[in-house]
Amino acid sequence: MTDADGLAWTRRRFLAGGVAAAAAALAGRSSRARSPADERSAARITKAIPSSGERLPVIGLGTNAYGVSDPTEYAARKEVLARMPDLGGSVVDTARAYGDSELVIGRALAELGNRDRLFLATKTPIGGEVTDASDLIEASFRRLAVETIDLVQVHNLHGLEAFMPLLLELKAAKRIRYVGMSTSRDEQYERLLDSLARYPVDFVQVDYSIGNRSAAERVLPFAQDSGLAVLVNMPFGGRRSGNLFPQVRGRALPDWAAEADVGSWAQFLLKYVVSHPAVTCAIPGTTKVAHLEDNQAAGHGRLPDADLRRRMESLWDAL
Numbered sequence: 581m582t583d584a585d586g587l588a589w590t591r592r593r594f595l596a597g598g599v600a601a602a603a604a605a606l607a608g609r610s611s612r613a614r615s616p617a618d619e620r621s622a623a624r625i626t627k628a629i630p631s632s633g634e635r636l637p638v639i640g641l642g643t644n645a646y647g648v649s650d651p652t653e654y655a656a657r658k659e660v661l662a663r664m665p666d667l668g669g670s671v672v673d674t675a676r677a678y679g680d681s682e683l684v685i686g687r688a689l690a691e692l693g694n695r696d697r698l699f700l701a702t703k704t705p706i707g708g709e710v711t712d713a714s715d716l717i718e719a720s721f722r723r724l725a726v727e728t729i730d731l732v733q734v735h736n737l738h739g740l741e742a743f744m745p746l747l748l749e750l751k752a753a754k755r756i757r758y759v760g761m762s763t764s765r766d767e768q769y770e771r772l773l774d775s776l777a778r779y780p781v782d783f784v785q786v787d788y789s790i791g792n793r794s795a796a797e798r799v800l801p802f803a804q805d806s807g808l809a810v811l812v813n814m815p816f817g818g819r820r821s822g823n824l825f826p827q828v829r830g831r832a833l834p835d836w837a838a839e840a841d842v843g844s845w846a847q848f849l850l851k852y853v854v855s856h857p858a859v860t861c862a863i864p865g866t867t868k869v870a871h872l873e874d875n876q877a878a879g880h881g882r883l884p885d886a887d888l889r890r891r892m893e894s895l896w897d898a899l
């Protein structure tokens with residue numbers, strides 16, 4: 581964004597109504613203005629994957645609630661996947677462990693024709709002994725109905741020794757673009773750090789939120805020092821474990837949140853996470869377009885600096 585008036589205006593719109601409202605209003609501006617798409621992408625925050633320099637939008641989508649078969653639920657998930665790239669997001673994180681989530685995403689993207697606008701991340705299976713790693717990985721290509729998967733992560737380090745050599749071969753063959761490991765549990769951090777040091781991976785996925793900052797003690801600094809991209813799962817505290825929203829229900833945002841273009845508690849939580857210097861992208865899970873719009877708005881405008889991050893933590897700790 582080069583037009584200072586346009587930037588201030590865009591910020592006000594994001595605060596008032598999120599990305600969709602800003603885009604709609606931008607469309608009505610005079611002909612001297614840049615197009616709505618230009619305005620949106622100029623305001624979008626991206627970070628580089630250290631191993632390649634490729635830039636990713638900082639807010640993605642988690643899909644552990646996408647394993648649905650009911651037609652109404654399928655249509656709702658498909659609508660989220662349709663809107664995602666229009667709002668500026670690209671990273672979609674799934675896993676074999678999320679029921680039929682891979683299948684639902686594969687079908688929806690094929691119907692929408694927008695696979696090339698998304699960065700697809702999946703994970704290796706977590707159940708049972710890994711007797712044929714190749715069969716298990718090939719199933720993800722079929723379920724997602726794609727030739728190339730952007731990122732495959734070893735889920736919860738399960739079967740790490742069996743999967744990792746194969747994932748690195750598939751990366752060399754350019755069928756997988758990046759390789760990673762994921763966890764969402766403190767008790768796996770020690771093994772995670774040891775495993776990250778042993779394999780040449782591009783990504784690590786870890787749980788991190790303003791309510792659970794233990795990844796910031798060792799995992800995030802390690803990732804930053806080692807040149808690893810970081811995906812953050814459960815930025816709202818997790819779908820299953822009970823998320824952080826009840827703690828702020830009915831509370832107004834502090835005035836100073838506007839200094840980071842924060843217009844909702846979801847944006848507060850997400851901007852806290854993605855402003856950590858080690859974090860590349862947060863993957864909040866949502867099944868609703870209204871929540872997607874709210875969350876994607878956090879991928880635009882200003883990020884909190886170190887001082888603002890401290891104020892966010894103090895506020896949270898005093899709740």
Ligand SMILES: NC(=O)c1ccc[n+]([C@@H]2O[C@H](COP(=O)([O-])OP(=O)(O)OC[C@H]3O[C@@H](n4cnc5c(N)ncnc54)[C@H](OP(=O)(O)O)[C@@H]3O)[C@@H](O)[C@H]2O)c1
Nearest residue numbers: 642643644762813814815816817818819846864865866867
């Ligand atoms: N070990 C691992 O690798 C691992 C473990 C856990 C999770 N993950 C990944 O991380 C993703 C995120 O984790 P998660 O989905 O469990 O937890 P989360 O992102 O922390 O929270 C999701 C919850 O927040 C709600 N929500 C989303 N946006 C909202 C908004 N703007 N306002 C109010 N509520 C909102 C969602 O409900 P609605 O659906 O109603 O929006 C859902 O209940 C998962 O989907 C998965 O892809 C990976």
